Amino acid sequence: MTASITAPDNDRPPPARFVFDRHTWKEIAHLLANLPIALLGFVYVTVTTSVGAGLSVTVIGLPLLALCLMGARGIGKAERARARALLGVRIDEPSPLPGPAHGEGVIASVWSRLKDPVAWRSVLYSFIRLPWGVLTFTVMVVGLFVLWPVLPFIARGLSNADRAMVRGLLSPSDELERRIAELESDRGVVVDTAAADLRRIERDLHDGAQARLVALAMGLGLAKEKLLEDPDAAAAMVDEAHGEVKLALQELRDLARGIHPAVLTDRGLDAALSSVASRCTAPVTVTVNLDERPAAAIEGIAYFTVSELLQNVSKHARATRASVDVWRSGDRLLLQVMDDGKGGARLDGGTGMAGLAERLGAVDGLFVLDSPPGGPTTVTAELPWRVREASEARAARTH
Structure with a gap:
């Protein structure tokens, strides 16, 4: 699931007043707790990262540093919880670290944790919090005995800086979280x-x-x-x-x-789709307008998509005719399957449409179903021309 962050305007406390309400007392408690908590976090990240980096020339150094970064993730989680409870900052948790992929070795697993941006931002947060914690603790102690009348305004200003730090360093990265969610899906x-x-x-x-x-x-x-x-x-x-x-x-x-049909490998989509169409219960007109062949993987996905759609025509549509059109538009391969059957097809209708949509989505493709009751049914699918273009298109969407 892609992480999302609530807009800061929605989690701001009411305006500061000369009255000490519950929001003010929570902010004061948060600012007073900054010093001991920041001190613990600073000591942890300083000692562990120094030891891990110092031992990186040995076999245990990098694994130890990876464990330290996992601990830094825990610090970030605790700080987000504290900010939610005392400052009212509503912010989602970052995605958990993905488990090791099938066949992934220990070195690859350690390396993926060493590159974890969430953990490194937590390390940076812990480093800069110590001087800030000293400042906020000192100002709050002095304010409680000397600056009492204006203390709510001072607490509000300092806690707003805390809110900005939490949002800036401990919030999920939209681009990263979206990419992780897409890859996992x-x-x-x-x-x-x-x-x-x-x-x-x-x-x-x-x-x-x-x-x-x-x-x-x-x-x-x-x-x-x-x-x-x-x-x-x-x-x-x-x-x-x-x-x-x-x-x-x-x-x-x-x-x-x-x-994987031999005719697809040997002669391409035109011949392969004509072979599939010949087995459909309704007459099918096949038109393939391609000046060259797409990537083999994309060609296979297109073939099996049309094949399953024509099977649906045979089993469910009660159609008297159907058509298959395949063409290229820029760096995309488009295909459209139409029939004059009874219509009423749905993505959740048990005809495999949802599975087709998921398969196309896995390679940055699109799947559009138009099937009103009574027909006709039109399915339009769009695929990248090359597998590499799918990765590039997805990367472009995250910027």
């Missing part, structure tokens, strides 16, 4: 999609080709036993086994086509 989509595909392949093999091959082996075994005593029956069994072999081969071809 995309990784989850890719992992879930891969797992679903593996389960589908396993199920198809188990229920289809594997079952036929088992029956084929049993049939050939029986034919072998009858070969001498009843040649005619054995010949009939061999003929039947031959038919089973053909069916098993056809199922294996269909399965391979579902993984």
Whole structure:
């Protein structure tokens, strides 16, 4: 989930007055607590970062520094909680550190924690807080005995500086948090999609080709036993086994086509989509207007998107005709699938539309569904021309 920060205007206390209300007392308590808390934070980050940096020439130095930075994250979390309770600063927590990726080694895991910007901003916060804590503690103590009439205004001015520090150094970075959330979401989509595909392949093999091959082996075994005593029956069994072999081969071809069809690799989207369209229950007109082929990964996503949409036409649309159009616009690949069926398709309708939208979103694509009741249904999808362009486009959106 992308972190968001409440606008500062919404968490400001009421204007300072000569009256000591609860907001003023909370601000005074916060400013008095600055010194002991800042002292603890300063000692922690100074000692731990110095020791970690000093031992960085050894095998334990960098892992120790990574642990210290995780502790600095904890300091930032505690300071945000204190600011929320005493200063009324409503601010979201940064995203947690992502867990180690599959196959990630110890060095990569340590390095990702050493680069954690949230932790380093907490370290900077702890460094600059000590002199500030000395100042605020001194002013508050003097104010309580000498400057009592104007103390609410002094407390408000100093606590506003505290609010600015918390927002500036301990708040989530919009750009970073959005990027982390997108990467985590995309990784989850890719992992879930891969797992679903593996389960589908396993199920198809188990229920289809594997079952036929088992029956084929049993049939050939029986034919072998009858070969001498009843040649005619054995010949009939061999003929039947031959038919089973053909069916098993056809199922294996269909399965391979579902993984990545050879026609797509050899001849591109035009031929591959025409092959898919020929299997649709409604007549389909295919128009592919491309002067060159997109990246193989993008081409595969486009193929399987159209394939699943045409399967939906066959299963659900009750259409009498459909069309597929594919063209290029700048650095984007666009495809549109239309049918004159009953319409009423929804992203949450159980037809796989939501899964298609997630798959396209994982590569910075777009998926637009227009399907009013009674039809027609139009699905427009947009993909980057190259995989690299997807990363560039997403980076551009975060600026």
